[in-house]
Amino acid sequence: MNAFRHTLLGRLLADPLAVFALAIVTLLVVSAIFADVIAPHDPTAMNLVDRFATPSTTYWMGTDNLGRDTFSRLLQGGRIALYVALTAVTISGLIGLILGMLAGFGPRWLDNALLFFFDTLRAYPTIILALALAALMPRGLGTVIIVVVITSFAEYGRVVRTQTLSLKNSEFILAERAMGASFARIVFHHILPNVLGPFFILAAMNLPVVITIEAGMSFLGIGVPPGTPSWGATLKDGFDYIRTTPWILLSGGLPLILATVGFTFLGEALRDQLDPRLRKTR
Amino acid sequence: MLRYTFQRIVLALAIVFFAISALYTVMITLPGDPTTVLLGPRATAEIRADFRERMGLDNPVYVQIAQFWGRILTGDMGTDFNRNRPVAEAVLNALPHTMALVFGAIFWSATLGILLGAFSADNRGSWLDRISGVLSVAFIAAPSFVVALYSLLVFSVWLRWFPTIGAGEPGDIMSRLYHLALPSFAIGLAWVGYVARIVRASMLEALGENYIRTARAFGLPRRTVIYNYALRVAILPAVQVLGVGIGGMLSSAVFAEIVFSRPGLGSLIYDSVSGRNYPVVMGSMLVAIGFFVTCALIADLINAALDPRHRSKA
Amino acid sequence: MTAALQIDDLTVHYATREGALQALRDVSITVPEGKIVGVVGESGCGKSTLINALLQLLPENATLPAGRITLEGEDVTHASTRRLRQMRGQEMSVIFQDPMTSLNPVLSIGRQMRDIQYRQPGNRTEKDRRSANMLGRVGIPDPVGKLSAYPHELSGGMRQRVAIAMAALMRPRVLIADEPTTALDATLEVQIIELLKEIQREIGCAILFISHHLGVIAELCDRVVVMYAGVAVEEGPVEDVFLRPGHPYTIKLIECDPGRLKVRVADLPSIPGSLPDLTDPPAGCIFQDRCERATEICATPPPRAPQRPGHWAACHHSGPEGS
Ligand SMILES: Nc1ncnc2c1ncn2[C@@H]1O[C@H](COP(=O)(O)OP(=O)(O)OP(=O)(O)O)[C@@H](O)[C@H]1O
Ligand code: SF4
Ligand SMILES: [Mg+2]
Numbered sequence: 080m081n082a083f084r085h086t087l088l089g090r091l092l093a094d095p096l097a098v099f100a101l102a103i104v105t106l107l108v109v110s111a112i113f114a115d116v117i118a119p120h121d122p123t124a125m126n127l128v129d130r131f132a133t134p135s136t137t138y139w140m141g142t143d144n145l146g147r148d149t150f151s152r153l154l155q156g157g158r159i160a161l162y163v164a165l166t167a168v169t170i171s172g173l174i175g176l177i178l179g180m181l182a183g184f185g186p187r188w189l190d191n192a193l194l195f196f197f198d199t200l201r202a203y204p205t206i207i208l209a210l211a212l213a214a215l216m217p218r219g220l221g222t223v224i225i226v227v228v229i230t231s232f233a234e235y236g237r238v239v240r241t242q243t244l245s246l247k248n249s250e251f252i253l254a255e256r257a258m259g260a261s262f263a264r265i266v267f268h269h270i271l272p273n274v275l276g277p278f279f280i281l282a283a284m285n286l287p288v289v290i291t292i293e294a295g296m297s298f299l300g301i302g303v304p305p306g307t308p309s310w311g312a313t314l315k316d317g318f319d320y321i322r323t324t325p326w327i328l329l330s331g332g333l334p335l336i337l338a339t340v341g342f343t344f345l346g347e348a349l350r351d352q353l354d355p356r357l358r359k360t361r
Numbered sequence: 362m363l364r365y366t367f368q369r370i371v372l373a374l375a376i377v378f379f380a381i382s383a384l385y386t387v388m389i390t391l392p393g394d395p396t397t398v399l400l401g402p403r404a405t406a407e408i409r410a411d412f413r414e415r416m417g418l419d420n421p422v423y424v425q426i427a428q429f430w431g432r433i434l435t436g437d438m439g440t441d442f443n444r445n446r447p448v449a450e451a452v453l454n455a456l457p458h459t460m461a462l463v464f465g466a467i468f469w470s471a472t473l474g475i476l477l478g479a480f481s482a483d484n485r486g487s488w489l490d491r492i493s494g495v496l497s498v499a500f501i502a503a504p505s506f507v508v509a510l511y512s513l514l515v516f517s518v519w520l521r522w523f524p525t526i527g528a529g530e531p532g533d534i535m536s537r538l539y540h541l542a543l544p545s546f547a548i549g550l551a552w553v554g555y556v557a558r559i560v561r562a563s564m565l566e567a568l569g570e571n572y573i574r575t576a577r578a579f580g581l582p583r584r585t586v587i588y589n590y591a592l593r594v595a596i597l598p599a600v601q602v603l604g605v606g607i608g609g610m611l612s613s614a615v616f617a618e619i620v621f622s623r624p625g626l627g628s629l630i631y632d633s634v635s636g637r638n639y640p641v642v643m644g645s646m647l648v649a650i651g652f653f654v655t656c657a658l659i660a661d662l663i664n665a666a667l668d669p670r671h672r673s674k675a
Numbered sequence: 676m677t678a679a680l681q682i683d684d685l686t687v688h689y690a691t692r693e694g695a696l697q698a699l700r701d702v703s704i705t706v707p708e709g710k711i712v713g714v715v716g717e718s719g720c721g722k723s724t725l726i727n728a729l730l731q732l733l734p735e736n737a738t739l740p741a742g743r744i745t746l747e748g749e750d751v752t753h754a755s756t757r758r759l760r761q762m763r764g765q766e767m768s769v770i771f772q773d774p775m776t777s778l779n780p781v782l783s784i785g786r787q788m789r790d791i792q793y794r795q796p797g798n799r800t801e802k803d804r805r806s807a808n809m810l811g812r813v814g815i816p817d818p819v820g821k822l823s824a825y826p827h828e829l830s831g832g833m834r835q836r837v838a839i840a841m842a843a844l845m846r847p848r849v850l851i852a853d854e855p856t857t858a859l860d861a862t863l864e865v866q867i868i869e870l871l872k873e874i875q876r877e878i879g880c881a882i883l884f885i886s887h888h889l890g891v892i893a894e895l896c897d898r899v900v901v902m903y904a905g906v907a908v909e910e911g912p913v914e915d916v917f918l919r920p921g922h923p924y925t926i927k928l929i930e931c932d933p934g935r936l937k938v939r940v941a942d943l944p945s946i947p948g949s950l951p952d953l954t955d956p957p958a959g960c961i962f963q964d965r966c967e968r969a970t971e972i973c974a975t976p977p978p979r980a981p982q983r984p985g986h987w988a989a990c991h992h993s994g995p996e997g998s
Contacts, residue, residue, distance in 0.1 A: 096495065198372070199379045201605070202650045206612035207630055211384060211642050214634045215391055291504040295616065298506060299631065318510055318620065325514055332507040343502035571776040578730050578771070579791040579841070580763035593781050669825035670780055 090352050097348035103341030107334070111157040120148035122155040122308045133326065140330035143316045149327060152308035153334050159309050160338065163220055164289040167227035168282050174228065175235020176278065180270065182236065183243025193240070197233035205230045206295060213301035223302050227289050238281055242274045276353050283346035287339035294335050310335045369661055373654040380650050382426050385643065389418070389425055404442070433647070439640030443633070448644035451629060456648055458625040462548065462617060463610045465541050467603060470549030474556025475599065479592050481557065482564035493557060500554030506616035509547035513620055516543060526622040544617040548610055555606065556599050564595040597668055604660020608653045677748040679881035680706040680729070680767070680849045685742035687724050687733065687905075693954045698724040699905045700956075701741070704883070706849065711875060711882040713892035713913070715928070716902035719950055722885045724905075726769060726853050729883075731759050747848055764791055768842040772853040774834035778826040784810075784837055785822030791841060809840040813870055832863045839867070843874045850875070850882045856891055868895050889929065893917055898985075901925045904950050906961045911986025919995060921980065921988030923966050926995075960990065968992045 091097040110117060125145040134141045140149040182193040209226040216222045246252060252269055296302035297311025298318075310331060317328025404412070413419065417428055432438070438448035477497075481490040517525040523543045529536035567573065568591050576586045615627030622628075626645050633641035665671045687699040698721045706712045714722060727733045729744060731751060744751040746766055754762065771777035779787055788806035789799065797805070803822060810818035813836040826834055835855060842850055852871065856864040868891060875882055886892055892899050892913065899916050901909040901924065909922040920926045927946045948965035957963055959974040966973070972991050979987040982994070 195372075195375070195379075199376050199383075201608065202376050202380045202653055204608045204611035204615075204649055204653060206615045207627070207646060207649050208384075210615070210630050210634045211646050212387075214637055214639065214642060215388060287502055294504065295506055295612075298616070299619070301634070314507070314510060321510075321514055321518055325518070328510055328514055332511060335507055336503055339504055340499055340502040343498055347498055571771060571773060572779040574727075574732060575769075575771055575777045575838075576779070576790075577732055578763055578769045579845070580760045580765060581790060581793070582760070585790070585793075590779055590782070594779070597781075668781055669783075670827050 087349075087352055091348055094348055094351075096344055100341050100344035100348060103337055104345055107157055107338055107341065108161065110154055111161045114154040114158050118148075118151035118154050120151045122147065122151040123306060124148075134330075141324070141326045143313070143327055144320060147308075149313060149330050152313055153310065153330065155308040156310040156313060157334055157338070159220070159303060159307070160290045160293055160335075163223055163227070163293045164286050167224045167231070167289050168285050170224065171228040171232035171285075172235050172278065172282050174232040175237075176239050176274070178232070179236040179239025180243050180266065180274070182240040183247060183270075184266075190240070193236065197236050200229065200233040203230055205292060206299070209292070209296050209301060210299070213296075213299075218301060219304055220302075223293050223296050226296070227292055231285060231289070234285070235278065235281060238277050239274050242277055243270055246270055246273055280346065280350045280353060283349050284343070286346070287342040290335070290338050290342070365665065366662060369658055373658045377647075377651055377654050378430075381643075381647050382430075384646060385426060385429055386422060388639065388643070390422060438644040438647070441633075441638060441641050443636050443638050443641075448640045451641055452626070452644045452648050455624055455626045455629040455645070456652070458623060459611070459614050459618070459627065460652070461537070461541060462544055462614050462623070462625060463607060465545035466549035466552065466610060466613075467607075469545065470552035471556050471599070471603060474553045475560050475592070475596060477553065477557040478560025478562075478599075479564055479588060479595070481561045482568060482591075482595075483587050485565065490561075494561075497554035497557045500550050501558075503550065505547055505551055505613040506620065508550050509544065509613075509617050509620040512543050512547055527624075540621075540623070544614075544621045544623060547620075548613040548617050551613075552603070552606065552610075555602065559599045559602055560592075560595050563598050564591055567591040567594045570594075593667075597664055600660050600664050600667070604657045604663075607656040611649055611653060678705045678745075679708045679710075679747060680704075680883060681743075681745045682725075682729075683743045683745075685725070685728060685744065686740050687721070687728050687742075688738050688740060689734070690736040690738070691954065695738075696953045697905055697956055698737075698953060699728070700961075702902070702905070702907045704900050704907065704910075706881045706883050708881055709875075709879055710897045711871075711884055711895055713896035713899040714883065714885045714902055715887060715889060715892050715899060717887060717950070719904075720902045721905040722887075722902065723772065723853060726851055726885065729767065729851060730763055730769065732763075761794075764845050764847070765794065766847055767849040767851060768845045768847040770835075770838050770842045770850070770852040770855045772855075772857070774831055774838050777838060778834060780826055783823050783825055784829075788822070788837075788841055788844065791845065805844065806840075809844045810837065812874075813837075813840045813843070814866065815840070832859050835859060835863075835867065836870075839870065839874070843878065846878045847880055850880045852882060852884045854886050854888075856886070856888065864891065871895065889917070901928070904956070904961045905953060906989070908962065908990070909986075909988040911982060915983055915986045919982065919986075921982040921986070921993040921995075922962075922990045923968050923992070924962050925988070 091101065125147055126142065127145070129142050130144060140153065142148055143152070178193055178196075182190045185193075205226065208230060209223075212226055213222060216225070246269065252265060255265055255269065293302055294309065294311035294314065297309040298315045299311075300315065302311055303309040313331035314328060314335070317325070317331045321328055417425060420428070436449060438452065440446070441448050441451045444451070477493050481493045484490050513525060517523045524540055527540060529538075529540035568587070570591075573586060573591055576590045581590070611626070614625060615631060617623065618625040618627040619631055626649055630642055630645040630649075633639075633645070682702060682704040685699055685702045686697070688695040689698055690696075702721075702725065704712065704714070714725065716722060724733070724737075727737075728739065728742075729751070731754075733739070739752065742752065746762060749762075751759070751762065778784070782790075785803055785806060788809075789802045792802045792805065795802065795805075807818040807822055810821055815821055815833060815836050821829070821833075821837075826837075829837065839855065842852075850871075855871075856867050859867060871882065871884075872895065874880075884892065884896055896913050898911065899913050900907050901916065901922065903924050909916060909920065909925045911921075916925065917929060920929055924946075931946060946965055951957055951961060951964055957974070960966070960969070960977045963969045963973045968990075970992070975991075977989045977991045979989050980991075980993040981987050988994075
């Protein structure tokens with residue numbers, strides 16, 4: 080019991096906000112995995128008789144303009160949101176990790192060039208770039224992932240670079256080098272393990288941002304293909320019928336807010352546990 | 362300071378140049394007939410041929426980019442083929458609305474965020490501090506477009522306190538502000554959280570500094586010590602973050618403009634994308650990036666001006 | 676006659692993870708009107724704690740379980756917040772230890788000097804004139820121009836002078852100086868000492884001068900208190916204490932000073948052993964772990980053994996040879 084209290088999970092469970100966040104995230108993940116089992120209706124089945132149904136025991140969150148069950152659609156939407164978030168964060172994280180280490184280890188000119196590259200990418204306002212690319216590329220989750228990757232890997236690159244630079248000149252690495260350790264050994268035994276802490280914290284904090292981007296793009300009609308359930312698409316339907324059937328909008332925003340708040344609080348709690356020094360910076 | 366300013370300006374220009382050139386390259390090298398992209402689907406074959414000739418679309422990519430910038434520098438951003446007007450006109454008409462939105466949001470959120478952060482730091486550990494800490498994170502997490510949608514539903518549709526559509530009567534300041542209220546609330550909310558957290562953290566750091574003890578040791582009033590001596594140092598990082606944050610705000614502004622049916626860069630781009638009105642997309646992108654880079658630059662320079670250590674070092 | 680500053684049995688604890696850290700224990704110091712009293716001791720012996728206690732600016736984790744501080748007969752330890760603020764600066768002002776960090780980096784020197792005069796009469800111009808005047812007095816060239824300078828634009832010595840000018844500007848009854856010369860080189864040190872003497876003559880204040888440099892204390896002070904690990908171990912007139920030290924710690928301190936008060940040393944001479952754990956100090960004499968004269972009796976609290984008139988040492992075996 081005492082040992083448990085010192086594990087990461089144990090320490091997280093001591094913080095009420097972290098428990099709350101963990102509960103939300105678990106709920107979301109479980110409902111996304113078992114969406115098919117839980118969903119009371121087929122999320123894409125239209126039922127024109129029951130259009131705009133108010134929430135009831137049959138339709139827990141009512142139906143939309145095509146008579147599709149909102150609750151079932153939101154469950155399915157959660158699956159898409161998590162899929163996009165995990166894929167995009169993994170890809171941009173990996174690119175950032177590689178470029179960041181290159182910048183940290185490489186010659187001065189490469190470092191400067193990569194820094195400039197990161198700066199340039201940061202200048203693209205995410206949603207405006209998404210709109211610009213949407214007109215050039217086919218509508219679909221692939222485009223969403225590409226947009227997220229383009230606008231977010233620079234952030235990972237920066238963090239990894241800073242971390243690598245500070246480690247590169249630290250005494251224990253200089254000592255290893257003096258003893259003739261190979262480059263690979265230094266990278267995989269020393270740099271990587273030390274870079275991963277801040278890296279995972281950033282990734283955790285990035286998940287809710289990506290979820291928001293997917294929902295936002297789907298809201299604008301440049302995300303998921305038409306008809307596919309997505310939180311953003313439900314919000315768009317809700318927006319279109321805001322005066323007549325506000326519950327579509329209300330229920331569409333709920334899982335999105337839960338997800339972003341849950342993941343953000345979890346990211347915060349993780350950061351506080353893994354690296355108390357970082358608390359100040361944000 | 363002069364040299365520093367100069368370096369920052371050159372860097373800003375280089376960023377705009379590369380960011381836009383990259384996008385333009387993607388556009389003209391993408392498979393498909395670029396005249397469709399640039400002229401829109403409605404253009405006739407003659408117009409296309411003529412355009413291809415005039416724009417030098419058969420030239421190598423780098424020549425085309427050079428030509429593109431040549432046109433931009435002479436103020437020619439192409440034609441908005443949906444409404445048959447110069448892109449420059451469309452973009453410059455939209456920009457002030459977006460600027461009002463973004464600066465309105467910064468103004469209220471920075472003011473509130475700074476006060477909240479300073480107050481929290483001053484009363485560290487109090488229940489107000491804890492509530493403001495949790496609220497800050499919630500504000501940061503809540504997607505701005507959901508905030509926009511919900512506030513539209515609650516305050517405009519249900520309560521009818523605020524208008525649902527438009528940017529207000531031209532020339533009527535009160536009407537403009539009235540229409541600005543909800544959208545800038547929606548965009549700014551997250552920034553209250555960001556600013557409050559940054560200011561709280563840097564304020565706590567400042568309060569532990571020796572010069573604060575000096576100020577106290579000379580009997581300066583508590584309020585002067587906290588809201589003048591400490592806060593003056595503590596807002597510096599917030600200014601920097603706000604400058605870079607303009608990029609995020611431009612994204613939120615797109616939603617706010619669509620949700621509240623306001624004119625602006627965001628709704629201009631949105632309308633152009635559905636009509637494949639590429640010159641307008643490109644022009645808006647150019648202005649958006651230019652705006653972002655300028656704001657980040659100004660924030661940097663303000664920071665340098667506020668911090669004398671920075672000023673003479675640079 | 677009441678003393679300018681009187682400290683009686685002052686005890687300060689810091690709450691730490693390891694328990695209460697006893698930073699000061701039963702420290703008593705008297706600073707008579709118009710006199711200069713020095714406090715000397717190694718790093719960590721509680722000098723800064725003492726000053727913060729005087730100003731009632733101790734950090735949040737500090738408590739004051741016992742003791743009384745009186746300034747011109749008025750109780751500081753029980754004064755209201757309002758009254759305390761009046762006293763700070765005007766009745767007692769401080770020259771802080773580190774001139775590099777004790778001035779606000781984003782406010783000009785002039786602004787900071789004007790701000791501390793907020794209780795004084797006069798408009799901005801008059802206050803600036805007074806500030807410039809004082810800057811001139813402490814030997815800063817182009818004082819009027821320096822008003823618009825920022826701290827980082829001045830050298831360490833100049834900043835130290837600014838700190839002195841700020842304290843002197845308030846014409847306090849008691850001036851507290853926390854190692855005002857440690858950051859400076861030897862020539863500057865002499866100048867600063869002369870300056871303090873001059874200021875003291877001019878405004879007639881009492882000075883509590885804190886240093887770990889014996890030479891400076893000998894040069895400047897009338898009386899000296901030797902501190903070790905939060906305890907005052909010896910007190911007396913300066914010549915007396917330095918020429919005929921009674922406490923084994925003081926003896927070591929002077930022995931280890933290579934220049935014998937004449938040449939400046941970079942840091943305190945080293946005495947074998949290390950400071951006791953202040954969260955769990957030994958019973959009896961605080962110095963027993965490092966003392967060559969220690970015997971069984973030293974595990975009981977040592978008395979204040981008189982040496983000569985007005986000179987005592989808290990030791991069971993005090994005196995030049997021990998007894
Ligand atoms: N806020 C605090 N919390 C806990 N312990 C503290 C605190 N401030 C000081 N101390 C401890 O109290 C003791 C006395 O510290 P103090 O700063 O008064 O020493 P000093 O004599 O001024 O040293 P120096 O010459 O280095 O300035 C030290 O052991 C120090 O570690
Ligand atoms: S009391 Fe004993 S241990 Fe303490 S200083 Fe005197 S002789 Fe040394
Ligand atoms: Mg000290």
